[in-house]
Amino acid sequence: MPRTKKPAGTVADRRNGRRTELTAVQGARLALPTPPPGVEWCDDAVAAWERYWDDPVAQALTPADGVLVLRWLEAVNRHLITSREADKSPLSVGSQGQMVLNPLYKAAEMALRTAEACERQLGIGPAHRASLGIALLTEKRTLADLNTAYREAVAHDDDVDEDPRLGAH
Secondary structure, eight states, X not given: OOOOOOOTTOOBOTTTOOBOOOOXXXXXXXXXXXXXXXXXXXXXXXXXXXXXXXXXXXXXXXXXXXXXXXXXXXXHHHHHHHHHHHHHSOEEEOTTSOEEEOTHHHHHHHHHHHHXXXXXXXTOSHHHHHHTTOOOOOOOOOHHHHHHHXXXXXXXXXXXXXXXXXXXX
């Protein structure tokens, strides 16, 4: 029978048994890099880059992860540019004169696979965060908070005369 998995956050380093803890590095953000010669960042890739750094998951990066983030950006950019170029002419003439799918789609698919592999490692997307054991905590509201919010809403609304919970039986 296989061993049960450890709960998230309790994984120990196999080499020495010590628990590895990542600390959030506030403000750790790579600047948008200069693209390789002959390449420009498309607007959607730049937007994805900005959204990534706004995501709390990006706060758990270490300096060594920078290469992975850059690889992700380049793959996303290559996928977007190549697939859009292929969409301009989806079919081309093959070596035997037959119509075939534009070969640029294959390049776009390869770039997408690279981007998806990076996303798995970076924790981009809910399923990838969950598989890495990353939980994004949201504020828990207590009953007192809800009651306070209701009282404030009632105080500003003349149409509400009484608490609707009082009429429920």
